[in-house]
Amino acid sequence: MHVLTAEEMREIERTAMDSGTASDRVLMERAGCGAVATILEEWPDLAPGRVLILCGPGNNGGDGFVVARLLHGLGWTVDLRLLGDPGKLPPDAAANHAAWSALGDVTPLVDGTDKGDPDLIVDALFGTGLTRPVDLPETLGLLRTERRAKVVALDMPSGWCSDSGRRIGARAAEAHLTLAFHAAKRGHVLGDAPEACGMLRVIDIGLPDTGDGVRLVGAPNGLAKAGGHKYAYGHALVLGGGPGKGGAARMTSRAALRVGAGLVTLAVPPAALQENAARLDAVMLSSMRDADALAEMLEDTRLNAVALGPGLGSGGRTRELVRTVLAADRACVLDADALTAFAQAPDDLFGMLHPKAVLTPHGGEFARLFPDLANLMNGPVESGPAFSRLDAAQAAADRAGCTVLLKGPDTVIASPDDVRIHAALYDRSAPGLATAGAGDTLTGFIAGLLARGLDPVEAAGRGAWLLTECALRFGPGLIAEDLPEVLPGVLAELAAHAPG
Ligand SMILES: NC(=O)C1=CN([C@@H]2O[C@H](COP(=O)(O)OP(=O)(O)OC[C@H]3O[C@@H](n4cnc5c(N)ncnc54)[C@H](OP(=O)(O)O)[C@@H]3O)[C@@H](O)[C@H]2O)[C@@H](O)CC1
Ligand SMILES: Nc1ncnc2c1ncn2[C@@H]1O[C@H](COP(=O)(O)OP(=O)(O)O)[C@@H](O)[C@H]1O
Ligand SMILES: [K+]
Incomplete structure (x- = not known):
């Protein structure tokens, strides 16, 4: 198994696009579908209830819109908050924003406002694109594992650098379950981020295993003695x-x-x-x-x-x-x-x-x-x-x-x-x-x-x-x-x- 940097992940995605293996839109759909399936697999007793989905301004937010649509279809009551201007979303996130908007509301994410008492929170604020501190202290305060709600992070709990596993700025989210897309990133196995990730599951989104990235040491073989002095x-x-x-x-x-x-x-x-x-x-x-x-x-x-x-x-x-x-x-x-x-x-x-x-x-x-x-x-x-x-x-x-x-x-x-x-x-x-x-x-x-x-x-x-x-x-x-x-x-x- 190998772990990737954000740049390596983007390169694998670009290569797949160029070869016509998959489109960004398809990958985002698979990411959202895989996320929902894994959440239900990990917590089979989790009955449809209230879910708070926090979407960011990039493609991590785009994944959040897909999850919103699918959970809605399964009978969940979705409270979706979006950080930033919907008009500035990247194309695939914008398409999924539009698809969700036909089903439910998009409320602007304002730090410090009441977010209710959800059963499940989906952190789709920032993934591999985080470059600077997240200035949402109250919201990050909700994304903590000691609270009642189950917290699921898409790709990375927000606030953590996915290349190093280090916190960018003073605060970052925690999750019970982190869902990495295609492959684990370096930040899932380095620094302090792993503790904030809770459980880690890797979701196959149909990209090829290119063998890129840094190898994780696995079980060794060939250690048994076989004859000789x-x-x-x-x-x-x-x-x-x-x-x-x-x-x-x-x-x-x-x-x-x-x-x-x-x-x-x-x-x-x-x-x-x-x-x-x-x-x-x-x-x-x-x-x-x-x-x-x-x-x-x-x-x-x-x-x-x-x-x-x-x-x-x-x-x-x-x-x-x-x-x-x-x-x-x-x-x-x-x-x-x-x-x-x-x-x-x-x-x-x-x-x-x-x-x-x-x-x-x-x-x-x-x-x-x-x-x-x-x-x-x-x-x-x-x-x-x-x-x-x-x-x-x-x-x-x-x-x-x-x-x-x-x-x-x-x-x-x-x-x-x-x-x-x-x-x-x-x-x-x-x-x-x-x-x-x-x-x-x-x-x-x-x-x-x-x-x-x-x-x-x-x-x-x-x-x-x-x-x-x-x-x-x-x-x-x-x-x-x-x-x-x-x-x-x-x-x-x-x-x-x-x-x-
Ligand atoms: N690659 C793939 O194949 C697949 C990727 N997928 C998904 O895409 C995710 C990566 O998407 P992404 O590159 O759009 O980055 P993302 O984490 O959404 O954030 C970027 C945005 O946030 C902004 N921004 C950054 N820091 C900020 C801050 N502190 N405070 C405020 N804003 C801040 C930044 O703005 P800018 O720096 O440009 O000003 C930009 O707008 C990845 O984690 C996975 O979930 C899946 O769909 C599966 C296929
Ligand atoms: N919490 C931990 N989880 C996993 N490995 C650990 C942990 N704490 C220590 N280790 C491992 O145990 C070893 C401790 O080495 P070291 O700090 O040199 O201890 P000592 O000097 O007492 O022998 C290292 O291989 C380190 O990676
Ligand atoms: K996230």
């Missing part, structure tokens, strides 16, 4: 911290082993050996005094993937270890302290990075390495399309020259020539992952997959998918140690559903 699955090296700081790297190690690395070695300073020896079995343990010792270890080319950062400390020693790992030209994951250690001099890190590296920052770590991009991504937005988390991750990957996985429910995985989104949203929402150590586990999953020979973007995407799936499978009460322990069940299910 343990070295055929790689040897991951995890670097751990000093005494009393070892938990994070132990979780990383266990996750790397569970995801299928043939061997995993945890290397720690001599003073931390005893503590770790008491806590490890299948993960091997090694003493590593300093960066020189690490360089010596890495002369063994069977150590084909390295993870470092969790619990490592953010001082000069860590910087030396990062330097050594990067100089050894290994597939590697840099997380947590391995990133923070370069907060004062990110360019030093960028100068050493190479395409086999994966950086896995959360928002805070991202801001330490890429403060300018974090500002663009987090500041208030007054116009659209807004700079998105995807734009930020892509710019970061270009600057770093490697894969960057920007964590969150909307995880973005970008390399200089590829980008994907992993959405732990909607029916894959996994708030249980907001627990200490989930990121250390992700680092282990990615390192294990790198050891198995996956390329950085694949390893990062699959790691993010597996992490979320483990959390969903475990359910409430999740702590990070549980994540690798439920992975076998997830892998078994994937294998059972693998094609052929």
Whole structure:
């Protein structure tokens, strides 16, 4: 599945028009029909009652007129309010305005006036064409999910940028159900908009699947082991911290082993050996005094993937270890302290990075390495399309020259020539992952997959998918140690559903 920008959506529509596949009018009719059918499918008990339909000045409003006509036909009492001058509606919206006007009234939408007590509200104010703040505070106050009425947003709850999922201006609508036309837009899976969308359904309006847009990471296949020696699955090296700081790297190690690395070695300073020896079995343990010792270890080319950062400390020693790992030209994951250690001099890190590296920052770590991009991504937005988390991750990957996985429910995985989104949203929402150590586990999953020979973007995407799936499978009460322990069940299910 792919997600689109507004411009990509318009291009697909233009191409369909030019080839004569469909007309705008037909698409609008299908959008409205699909919307009504989906509303009734989602809420089969919703009996015809009072519906308030808020129509905007563009084609999103046009969809609203179609919905008004169809709900009217099903016995609903329609109260339709139009923002702006009906004489300035675009052609297809104007045609549907005329068709509706033969059946019912069009009342000008005036903010702050009484809108009754509807059972259903349809937000057809703005969709992919929103470019500036919506100046309708009272009306947006109606479009809230804590009120009695069910709220349905056509394409996007009004006020949200459909390219970035960021709010344009101070206020934006919420919905119980958002109906995207043809394909989900980036804004349905990025930023704060997904929470405002409620449930998301994509409505087929008969446009071809062009394969355009950014790929959403789906269930991975090919992870089952199939013969071969343990070295055929790689040897991951995890670097751990000093005494009393070892938990994070132990979780990383266990996750790397569970995801299928043939061997995993945890290397720690001599003073931390005893503590770790008491806590490890299948993960091997090694003493590593300093960066020189690490360089010596890495002369063994069977150590084909390295993870470092969790619990490592953010001082000069860590910087030396990062330097050594990067100089050894290994597939590697840099997380947590391995990133923070370069907060004062990110360019030093960028100068050493190479395409086999994966950086896995959360928002805070991202801001330490890429403060300018974090500002663009987090500041208030007054116009659209807004700079998105995807734009930020892509710019970061270009600057770093490697894969960057920007964590969150909307995880973005970008390399200089590829980008994907992993959405732990909607029916894959996994708030249980907001627990200490989930990121250390992700680092282990990615390192294990790198050891198995996956390329950085694949390893990062699959790691993010597996992490979320483990959390969903475990359910409430999740702590990070549980994540690798439920992975076998997830892998078994994937294998059972693998094609052929
Ligand atoms: N593409 C397709 O194939 C299909 C698209 N479909 C539907 O079309 C929708 C896109 O339609 P759209 O492009 O007309 O944009 P839309 O969201 O209605 O808004 C644009 C209007 O709002 C105005 N405006 C903007 N911001 C404003 C503000 N803050 N406050 C006030 N005004 C503001 C803006 O004015 P302007 O910026 O030009 O001054 C313009 O008049 C899409 O979401 C889907 O529902 C479906 O029918 C299926 C097929
Ligand atoms: N609410 C959430 N929904 C989905 N995924 C989440 C959520 N909160 C955190 N995560 C994921 O869990 C991991 C947490 O990583 P991180 O913040 O580094 O935690 P830690 O440092 O404690 O290990 C990331 O992969 C992140 O995407
Ligand atoms: K809308």
